[in-house]
Amino acid sequence: MECRVLSIQSHVVRGYVGNKSATFPLQVLGFEVDSINSVQFSNHTGYTHWKGQVLTAEELNVLYEGIKLNNVNHYDYILTGYTRDTSFLETVVDIVQELKRLNPKLVYVCDPVMGDQGSMYVPENILPVYRDQVVAVADILTPNQFEAELLTGRTISTEKDALDLLHQMGPDTVVLTSTDLTSPHGDQFLARIRIEMPKVDAVFVGTGDLFTAMLLAWSHHHPNDLKAACEKTVSVLHHVIKRTITYANEMAGPGKRPNPAQLELRMVQSKKDIEDPDIVVEATIL
Amino acid sequence: MHEMECRVLSIQSHVVRGYVGNKSASFPLQVLGFEVDSINSVQFSNHTGYSHWKGQVLTADELHVLYEGIKLNNVHHYDYVLTGYTRDTSFLEMVVDIVQELKRANPNLVYGVYPSLCQPYYVPENLHPVYKNKVVPVADIITPNQFEAELLTGKNISTEKDAVEVMDLLHKMGPDTVVITSSDLPSRLGDRFLVSLGSQRTLMPDGTKSTQRVRMEIPKVDAVFVGTGDLFAAMLLAWTHHYPNDLKTACEKTFSVMHHVIKRTISYAHDLAGPGRKPSPPQLELRMVQSKADIEDPAIVMEATVLNL
Numbered sequence: 191m192e193c194r195v196l197s198i199q200s201h202v203v204r205g206y207v208g209n210k211s212a213t214f215p216l217q218v219l220g221f222e223v224d225s226i227n228s229v230q231f232s233n234h235t236g237y238t239h240w241k242g243q244v245l246t247a248e249e250l251n252v253l254y255e256g257i258k259l260n261n262v263n264h265y266d267y268i269l270t271g272y273t274r275d276t277s278f279l280e281t282v283v284d285i286v287q288e289l290k291r292l293n294p295k296l297v298y299v300c301d302p303v304m305g306d307q308g309s310m311y312v313p314e315n316i317l318p319v320y321r322d323q324v325v326a327v328a329d330i331l332t333p334n335q336f337e338a339e340l341l342t343g344r345t346i347s348t349e350k351d352a353l354d355l356l357h358q359m360g361p362d363t364v365v366l367t368s369t370d371l372t373s374p375h376g377d378q379f380l381a382r383i384r385i386e387m388p389k390v391d392a393v394f395v396g397t398g399d400l401f402t403a404m405l406l407a408w409s410h411h412h413p414n415d416l417k418a419a420c421e422k423t424v425s426v427l428h429h430v431i432k433r434t435i436t437y438a439n440e441m442a443g444p445g446k447r448p449n450p451a452q453l454e455l456r457m458v459q460s461k462k463d464i465e466d467p468d469i470v471v472e473a474t475i476l
Numbered sequence: 477m478h479e480m481e482c483r484v485l486s487i488q489s490h491v492v493r494g495y496v497g498n499k500s501a502s503f504p505l506q507v508l509g510f511e512v513d514s515i516n517s518v519q520f521s522n523h524t525g526y527s528h529w530k531g532q533v534l535t536a537d538e539l540h541v542l543y544e545g546i547k548l549n550n551v552h553h554y555d556y557v558l559t560g561y562t563r564d565t566s567f568l569e570m571v572v573d574i575v576q577e578l579k580r581a582n583p584n585l586v587y588g589v590y591p592s593l594c595q596p597y598y599v600p601e602n603l604h605p606v607y608k609n610k611v612v613p614v615a616d617i618i619t620p621n622q623f624e625a626e627l628l629t630g631k632n633i634s635t636e637k638d639a640v641e642v643m644d645l646l647h648k649m650g651p652d653t654v655v656i657t658s659s660d661l662p663s664r665l666g667d668r669f670l671v672s673l674g675s676q677r678t679l680m681p682d683g684t685k686s687t688q689r690v691r692m693e694i695p696k697v698d699a700v701f702v703g704t705g706d707l708f709a710a711m712l713l714a715w716t717h718h719y720p721n722d723l724k725t726a727c728e729k730t731f732s733v734m735h736h737v738i739k740r741t742i743s744y745a746h747d748l749a750g751p752g753r754k755p756s757p758p759q760l761e762l763r764m765v766q767s768k769a770d771i772e773d774p775a776i777v778m779e780a781t782v783l784n785l
Contacts, residue, residue: 201490203542204513204551217503217765224493230516230534232545241545243538245519253492256521256530262493262758451551458506459479 193410194222196289197269198250198282199399201227203242206455207234207396208271212403214457215426215464219407224265226253228273234395236450247277254285265289265296267406271399272303274312279319286327300328300361301402304337317341321359330409331361332402338366353382363416365405367398382476383417385424390431392438392448396455401427404464417473425470429463430455482717483511484556485578487539487571488706489523490516492531495762496523496703497560501710503764504733504771508714513554515542517562523702525757536566543574554578554585556713560706561592563599565606572610579614586717588617589651590709593624604628613650617716619709620646622659636661636673640689640785643675647687652677653716655727657708658694669693672731674780676716676723690724690780692731697738699745699755703762708734711771724780732777736770737762 195216200208209225216223228250231242245253257263268286273279290296302320305311321341325331333356339346342355349366356364404426408419433456438448484505489497498514505512517539520531534542546552557575562568579585591607593599608628612618622633629645632638639661643654655674663669672692680686711733715726740763745755 201514201516203515204546214503214506218507218768220765220768222765225490226492227490227516227519230519230542232542233549233551237549239545239548241541241548243534243541245532249532252530252532253519253521256528257493259528259530260522260526260758262522451549458509458511461507461509 191220192222193220193266194224194264195267195269195406196224196226196265197403198226198228198285199269199271200229200231201225202231202233204233204454205396205451206400206457208399211396211399211455211457212269212271215400216403216407218461218464221267221407221410224257226250228278234450236393236395238450244275245278247275247281250278250281250285263289264293266293267410268296268298269403269406270299271301271402272312274316276313276315276319279316279324283319283323283327290327297329297406298327299330299332299402299406300324301332301398302328302337302341303398304340306334306336308336310340325356326360328361330363330365330405331356332365332367332398332405334367349384350382363409365420367401383420383473384476385420385471385473387424387428387471390435392435392453394431394434394453394455395450397427397431400430400455400457417475420473421469421471422467424473425467426460426464428470429467430457430460433460433463480509481511482509482555483513483553484558484713485513485515485554486558486710487515487517487574488558488560489518489520490514491520491522493522493761494703494758495707495764497706500703500706500762500764501558501560504707505710505714507768507771510556510714510717513546515539517567523757525700525702527757533564534567536564536570539567539570539574552578553582555582556586556588556717558588558590558710558713559611560590560709561599562603565600565602568603568606569610572606572614575614586616586713587614588619588709588713589615590619590705591624591628592705593620593627608649612646615651617653617655617709617712618646618651619655619657619705619712621657621705622661625654625656633659633661636671636691636783639673640675640783643673643689644687647675647677653712653723655712657705663693665693668696670696672727674723674727676721678721688723689783689785690727691783692727692778692780694731694778695735697742699742699760701738701741701760701762702757704734704738707737707762707764724782727780728776728778729774731780732774733767733771735777736774737764737767740767740770 346352408422412418441452442448661671715729719726749755
């Protein structure tokens, strides 16, 4: 398989979010992953402490220039996630547009990370950049319900409305997720699906990044079959989360709540599930 | 099933594209089940053997800040530390401080050093004394080539006996495990092969030291690779972890992985370049992801000879 992904996400020294969450599983599935680290932090911001440095829009441009000067700016996929900086995000859009000119078949997989359950955890001025510039060039979009409402500008009463509106804005494939991964609704133009899966009693970080990366991988292998792509993706998440919960509870001890360090995804230990996930959910075609 | 719980702190370069530094070390270690925490000492578009390269470097202060974050969360517990190419003396000195602190937190910590001093890319000379006087004394595993071994010990290698003496000198300076990854020594198998040597000193139950020395004949390759030294150091870490008192097996596995990855890479590079044409640096990037199965379970393709001295 010769498939090259450009992933522009955070790097943490310890743990699994952003590029740390996306890269290993994609590589294990045989994708070449070029990764631009938008930040380098010690760990994710859910720990008691975190420290590190951020990449500016200018520095992002410089890295892209290096790739371009060597004439190796050819990608099949781009993957982006959590971004806090509007000028950084605008530079990402410029890069995506240029890469699409070079490869019209390029697929931009975008997780428009802005917030959840009614509150934003990025600066508000990121929204117009996503709404007016990013979503228009995205091919696969993975908003949660709150992000879908922010992007479409309205409260969503039915999933069908949300999906239709988001398609009109750009992406042919939209998967509506949510943080506790209940009932993701997916839509690939004329195919609409629905998945039910059990809630989990913990707060995970990095699962959204893993979800988006695996959706990239499985929609690559099942390009006109969103049902299969979503079943595999959700199944991988299930296995990784299950293994992580077990481990975290063991580490914490009986009756004690695991801490963020203990709740880091058991990514490396889940290699086999990533490579060949047992399907544990079934998507219903609506 | 009992899962392996082994955490490595790897402080190396990051390149957006290609396989050097942390890009070369992380995936194979993760595939083998190691948890890898990685501090990226630089972020460049690609390695410096391409026509162009651009990016940013991490300062010694910024390295310290990242380490502080880890420490404040009380998760600065590592089984291994791995470092490779470094351009900056103050950065390297900060690395040594961190290693010393981590060793106080875990006295069993093993520090693997790829002392990248004599390479087809720029290494400042003022690094030599820092390696010699500060890094090597705290290293447990070291993977110099012949020239680096000579530089660090001040002794030339013309014969196998010289090489063994140099490895003994390195043991005295610090590391119990030394592998001279390549040398000019004549191979028994002819001039299409080069000689690598390894030496591992272990403490016996009765308090005496025992040294196992091995020699390997490695097929030469007709290309300049970048990232192979980083991959070698990472894989030697992994295989000495699984074979802690058996340098022979650890080396056979490590050199075999290298062989498979390089062979796959050469084939691919020549396919891309076309007949009679020399592959370019992008074409010569290691076929890392494609070599996953070989990394997980390398077929042994060379035998190390144990030297009886």
